[in-house]
Amino acid sequence: MASYAFKGGVHIPNPYPIKKPEVKQVAPPEQAALFLQQRAGGEQKPCVKVGDKVLTGQVIAKTSGKYPSYTHASISGVVLAIEKRPIPHPSGIDGVCIVIDSDGKDKWIEIEKCDQDFLRCAPSKVIQRIREAGIVGMGGAGFPTHAKISNAQGAQTLIVNATECEPGIMCDDALMQHYPREIIRGVEVLMHGCGAKKAIIAIEDDKQEAFNSLLMYNFNAHIEIVQIPTKYTSGAEKILIKTLLDIEIPSGEFASDYGVLCQNVGTVKAIYDAVIDNKPLISRIVTVTGSAVKEPRNYEARLGTSFASVVAQSKPNNKVHQIRMGGMMMGVDVPNIEHSIGKITNCIFVNNATLKPSVQSCIRCGQCNEVCPVGLLPQQLFWYAKSENMDRAMDYNLRDCIECRCCDIVCPSHIPLAQYFSFAKALHCKQTKEQQKADVARERFEFKEFRVERNKAERSEMMARKKEELKKKMAEDKTQKDKIAQAVARVKNKGALKK
Amino acid sequence: MTAVFSSTSQMMRQVIYALVLGISAAYAFFGWGIIVQIFLAVVVAIAVEATFLKIRKHPIKPAIADGSAILTAILLAISIPSIAPWWIVVVGVSFAIIFGKQLYGGLGNNPFNPAMLGYAFLLISYPLPMTTWASEFVNFSQAFDVIFNLNSNMVDALSGATRLDDVKIQLSLGKMMSELNLHSSAQAWINAGFLLGGLYLLARRVIFWHIPAAFLSGIIVTAFLVSLGDGEYLPVQNHLMLGATMLGAFFIATDPVSASTTPKGRLIYGFLIGVLIVIIRTFGGYPDGVAFAVLLMNIVVPLIDYYTQPKVFGK
């Protein structure tokens, strides 16, 4: 077997491993709070009112436009509120939520029987079903899947990311052990949808069981299942593409430019549900783990279920907790447990609150250089980011930082490097925008000058022309007058002669 | 890459542990002097560092706890002759901490290796005590007497052949290499101690292989080229196992703060230090070249770093 290795990265064993990742089904909640997708330009608007009765699977919000994306009710009941609530997002912003009070029946909408032989559908039809099922990238990115597939039409290779991305998360592992058949079918659906001839499912080599179960269900010669080293950032899209296909995609370019489509394995399962069973995305698998829970576990829960109700099943201790959504590396700390599970909630970390070690100065030890998967020099970048010397930071390829936090993890001085980098990027962005604005203003000013000049020139030219014309006319007039005078004189002469 | 250091002080501690073998070897041959010097140096370093932090109104405890001042003190104490008078180490360590580190804004901001700055200062200012080495095992009370000047005859009694500079003098007197008694077994043992310690650091990934490897290659290549010339020159193996070679390769040139940080940069940096060491040893006026070679290369580190940026993903 080919060995798949990449430079940099850190090996972090799962801090809270469990023997067999089972998936515990969580009963539909009493109340579900579903937040609406708020991507720029693609804001979803509710299409139900407070007090409306809704059924499980019913569309309750969608974006406008020709190809809308949807949110569906995850339980049946009555719409209790449509309001802004804090959502787990790094910026700490509020988002619009639709809150449904359960009627306890979990009554589904009528699901149309659909053609299970997806190969007979046109790829556009497959994409349409994916869109109508409200599927977004479930690995954490949350980008609408149908758009990603449409962009990658004609891709050569489909890569299914089953690497779990971050230490501690186990939901993909569990998913693969539970739904191997569905995943393989889902991959076939996706290949049909994007036109890829070949698919690679990448699994980290510490998930032997998951690997075996997929292998058992794979009868398609065009689908390859490979094991890659368990090393953090192996799951970052561009790193994964490099590992598997040896293609390096520079910043500013996309996988689709290179004929590659990457999808998370959770998304693939959702695609299976959507295309084969015609079921919308209303539940997902979530890992609950961390130092404060006695039983780290995976749960399959309806979207909108509160964090608290799933965390409670993992037996948390009574100490003060630090809640984090997403992985230990790139997740977001949330102030409290008052959140609900969304389409991208892959993991909830419940840790005992600890003091962060104090930050010391950089000793230039170079440990960070060693682990950067993109080959940057975090220590130099840090220097320039700190002093806000953006030109230099850009020289050192700040733009290529994927904010994976590998460098943070190894820094013996506990410098939050990635945080500096994300800040510096934002700053640079702002500066360039200002620069652009200034440029536009200058251009405008220069143009105005030019216009004034031009007007002046035009006007003087016009004046000159007019003068010229006038002169000509006058001259003409003169000749005319002369002619008349001559004629008059002639007449007079004639008259005189006659007399 | 799995080694994750939980703190800077943990890294510094690893370095200090790694020095133990070399120090033990020095102790075994030349006695208590080195132990007294280290002790004295550490006390002075902490006192000076604390005073300075207080003046600069910086928190004292974390800076002392990071272990860097202690490490600087130990490196300097090892580098000077074990029977040097007490004020040598006091002046040297103070100079190293104040001018080598604190005046630049503390750990992480110093362009020069503080221990080597202190050493160079001492060597220039006080050449005699800085080149008077012990010739035999010095017991505890003797060490005390000689370091604290309690018995002025003691120095002459204990000091003898100096190390590398002696080689040059002897050679210039027309002796053949084979006739020289270089105390080479003692020095080789000490160097072997530091070599083993350095390998430990490599294994623990506190330091990376680039600098020591390049440093030693620099020495080997240059020493070989020099030995091709006419006249008697120190052979390659003696360059490697004499003087501060191994200490320099694994502990001094690798000081992260003042070294180059890019992988390619580290190779260039290390190699050129090795080259300079042999040149200074062979043609220069000073006995050993490690300190000057390191300091000279410290100056060009920013340049090296800038021109040796690694290839970035996708570019």
Ligand code: SF4
């Ligand atoms: S790991 Fe931390 S201390 Fe070491 S060079 Fe990088 S930023 Fe500096």
Ligand code: SF4
């Ligand atoms: S956060 Fe950025 S600089 Fe740090 S290791 Fe990741 S990509 Fe490299």
